[in-house]
Amino acid sequence: MKTSVLLVDDREANLDVLEAMLQGLELETVRVASGAEALIAAAEREPAVVLLDVQMPGMDGFETAKGLRRIEGCAHVPVIFVTAAGLADERYGYELGAVDYLVKPVDIHALRSKIAVFVSLFEQRQQVVQQALELARASRLKSEFLANMSHELRTPLNAIIGFAQLMHSGKVGAVSESHHEYLGDILTSSRHLAQLINDVLDLARVESGKLEFRPESVDLAALIDETLEVLRVSASEKGLTVEVEIPKDLGQVQADPTRLKQILYNYLSNALKFTSRGGHVAVRVLPDGSESFRVEVKDDGIGIAADDQKRLFQEFQQLDAGAAKKYQGTGLGLALTRRIAEAQGGRVGVESATGQGSTFWAVLPRFAAPGDIGAGPSSRPGSNVRPILVVEDDPHDRALILRAVEGAGYSVMAAANARSAVALAQKNQFAAVMLDLLLPDASGWDVLDAIRATSGNANVPVVVVSGAKDGSIGRAYRIDDFLVKPVERTDLLSSLERVGIHPPSGQSILVVDDDEAMLRLMSATVSGIGCRPICAPNVEQGLESLAEDPPSAIILDLVMPGANGFDFLERLRSLPHGCDVPVIVWTSKDLSPDEQALLRSSASSVVRKEDDATGRLLEELAQVIDNPTRSACFEEPAGGQ
Template identity: 40%
Template sequence: MALLVVVIISLALIGSIAFISMSRVNNLALKNVNVLGECAINDSTSALENLGAQIIGQKAKDVARQCEIYIKSHPGMTVADLQASAEFQEIAVQPVGETGYTALTDYETLACRFHKSPKLVDLDLHTLAQKLPGFWGVMEPTKGGKISFGYYDWEDPDGSIRNKYMYITPINAKTADGIGMHVAATTYIDEFLNPIVEIEDRINSVTEATRDSMDEQANYMQKIFIGSIFGILFTAFLIASLLSRIITKPIIGLAKSSDAIGRGELEQKVVVNTEDEIGELADSFNTMAIKLKNSYEDLEQKVSERTRELAIANKQLQEASQAKSEFLANMSHELRTPLNSIIGFSEILQEKTFGDLNERQKRYVSNIHTSGKHLLGLINDILDLSKVEAGKIELNYEEFPLKEMLSECQTLVNTMASKKNISLGFKVADGLSTINADPTKFKQIMYNFLSNAIKFTPDGGTVNVAAKPENGMVQVSVKDTGIGIAKGHQDMIFEEFYQVDSSYSKQYKGTGLGLPLTKKLVELHGGEIWVESEPEKGSTFSFSMPLRAEKELIEAPAVEEEKVSIKEEGRPTILVVEDEKQASELLALYLEEAGYQVVCAFDGVEAIEKAKELKPSIITLDIILPKKEGLDVLRELKSLPETKDIPVIIISIVENNELGLSLGAADYLIKPIDKKELIRKLGDFGFATKVKEKPVNILVVDDNPKDIELMTSILEPEGFGVIKAYGGKEGIDLAIEKQPNAIILDLLMPKVSGFEVVHRLKKHPKGKDIPIFIYTAKDLNEEEKQSLNDNVISIMQKGKYSKEDLLKDIKRVRKLK
């Protein structure tokens, strides 16, 4: 009996140990399953929430930049004008993800100005403060144009409450009626968490099923255990041994495997070689581990896909930025071409080349010239900025005296400073003599600093420049007594198009491009730029750059002195190669006024032919030409024995000085050109700069003597010599013999018509360069106009053109005055 008691006690003890171990394993396994599932869900939720917030914030900034550019490019538009603009509506209200959108609000009154729902436009958002306190908590801090972001609960039309994320950023521009706005981008957070919700459901389902299975198995084992106690009374030691082998060892293995799974080792399997309940429990563990592993891999895949989508979106943003820079560079070139004519012709009018101007005309021409120069400066800034961003700008390093360079910069701004009675001071530390840098870019940096300092300094103030060496660098500071800059704006003034306050843009004209360009030019030299300022006390703008450039100095190749050929009659002949007719006409005006004989070529092939035929004293060459590129023309001219000694000056919008000079160009000028600089360059080659001009003769060809007499009465009082021809054949003969400066031609003539006259003269070497004006009573059809357009200067209708119109048309060609 004692032995049975001992056996029963032993069995009870062993059973209790087994039961406690099994319960512990069960609880531990359930705990680890729950912890693993919650960790996986929480980590993934946090990752996707952060990714979603970044996407929403970036969208708000992108829309703010687009709105800023539109408002600045339409400075006269009010909020009402913008609300009426469908184009601006598309910019202001854009989708964010699948369910979100952007909206614009007034950051002073916090009233909604643009929204996808028309009924919310002009809604005062203060009215939502009590109903939606979370929304108001994100919106209220933005008053005054500040940035805010955060999560809030939003009530949908069906009454359900869903969580949203909103990012609010200001637009750095105000409307014409002084309204400042910011962009609010918002969307539902669960849009980014849908993958997590699906996986959470699956994990909870697996966990719940596992928990039920384990509870069921535990209950079943408890019943087996109680029944076994009574049955084992007859075979105590055998049952105790079997229980130790069948229950204890598998449960210990199950516990170890459960711990491994809890640590995230989802490949771990429970190895139990039994077909009883423990084996089934082990199978349940293995099934659970497989499902958890699959769910975790699925979650990782979805996170990876979202990460890849963000990477693609980031790449697209970079490509868009690159495309913007290239677009700006190309558009700037296109804009500089017509500006060349605007500035050049306005200069000619100011010089009274075609007669005196009254005071109003002088004022208007001066306004045209000044505005053209201002626009050219803006376009040059845009071009330089876009070239820096696109990585296409190169620095031409030279060693130059710093003191002399600063003196040149002072000369550039002296007039600007004297108008405001501002005192300029320059101080260079002893021992600081020369610097290796790009002199043109250095001068541009200094000019931007100095012009800004003068612009924002009141009348009677001071601007001081100081330069000193600092650890192998040169440090230059420009200190003014101007209006100063608040600390919160000091980092932002180096951003493109940014201005401290929109009211400044009205009082102090500017585009916000000067400082960003200056910063990029300084950084391109390997330096840095910074500002120290205090409102109402002034600012100190400083930059530093290496005294000795690390790059190898780029020097322009030496150009041998060219031989100069002078025509016997003393008028040097210049071949102008330019495909733009206005630019060609402008150059011809410059050169003929200076006493040169000018011949024009409008493509590369024609340029080479005329150079070989005429052997001009000098050639001006554009780079961008039809039929044959300018650089190819230069190569061929320098390879031909009859043209290799003719000096070639490249005049082009394209900045490629090094290549042009290396191919043999005598000099390189960038459009728009300065007339005085061009004439000075020609003087450097030894040309006579002014000779007595020959009288201007015009051949009038018409079969009607009355029309010829009328034309003579108009032309002779204006100082023109008139050659008369009363038929087409006579006109051709006189044109070849007399070589007039221009021809006025009727089309309706017997025997040889005006069309035939044009055709024959343009094929004759001595007649092809004579300008022809058509003056006819014939109504031309499109085919006839097309046949004449490339061969005549203009087509004038008899009876419709006044004397003034006629003279204006004639005088606009070169030197017909």
């Protein structure tokens, strides 16, 4: 599909000229004759650049540019204003995000070269998205390979260790003393190999971001004790004393117990290895500010020279081959420790000097990583709530999911293929992702990887909604829930609740406006603050919806064909509860003093479309829905009906 350029001008002749000028360039032109049509065209297909006439009847170029910013995927679309000399307020245009001005009559060479630049930039960005997908795919294949390899390696190892154990234990008949010793050597080496396989697999998982962290409240004393239990025999064999110190006032600590044990185990087994007979090892936990805590393992062993300390936490960097043989490490333990800590937002280090012992430490976040970004039930409607990304190529399924999820009050963005899903994830932070696995242009798992690789969505909860349950691959991925099609509305909503994402608020906002583009703009604006939009294109439908779906507030246009906004207000205020609903009038009409007085008594506020409409509208909305008591009929003192 060729890259598209959107041409917006109310005069057919001007569109013809622009189109002719662009002939021969590798692009497709999309022509529209009004701002409203431009918004619709842009929402349907993201253009590489918009050539926008400033002077148009109805919604002018500036209004259109503002509207474009609110459309999904078009927040950053470059806009070039086309204007007659001296007519436009250039600075205002640039504030709206215009990248350039072209003065009529447009110079063909300037136009062609500018458009070519934006088309090329757009295509490069598409390529980056494509590459991100391919990279994710390669990384997935590598992880699958490692998982399979680890399985394949463990299977023969099972027999090696098992038979060696049998013979070593003497259960299948007596063995000579030297046979017993050699069987012990086989056992030690094969267990070493098993540990190495586990470490390599863990390392691969951390690297691909697939290591799971399940933070929970932990009892540190018990956790340290359990870790020590495994090492107790080797400690007592060497006559080492191990001391544990946890301050009483440490406070609440949340961590993934398995991973914390892994870190502790690596540090402790090192300390036991490198401490001579009769030595002393201490485990200490310390607070590290209010956000983190610190775990230290201190030994009085051989110590580490300053030069060597840097290499300690790198993969396969044991200090010397001799030490490796003598101490039987995998060379991965500390590297893994570092990566496990860093993956949780922590850090590690060592303080040591040759002959003076070492202190290995890890600083870890005290509370769960902010993976659960789900706005809790307590979240305020006025606050900025992240949307849910729905990735589904089947239009029927997509519509179903959108209806269910939007209907419950979530704000939603949708993508029909892998490319647009990844492009959206690069620009937005999501509360959750609902993902179909069978997409036309890439595997859902690759999309998942690519989304997780974006800066804002590393820990985003993911609900897979798929036609087939593919558990074998799914196990290697961090998904939070799995729904098998066909799904129903309640399945979708309870799944979101299960992963901890609650509807931002139950509040709905009724928007009454005859301009379709404005309805879409308002709908996006209202969803953006976590409310549910109810759109009505005329007064009658607006009034009808009041009964079946009472809104928390109303955004009302005044000038509409047939019954207008004033009629709506009059009829609304005569309804039994119509007096309580705050109404924000949103208009470009010049109000007469009489009309102003009327609105003062029957509307909460008036926002002029010429102002930075959406910004002010949002402020007003936040006020009326956060503060419902203020809403009533604007009568002071209250109660005078």
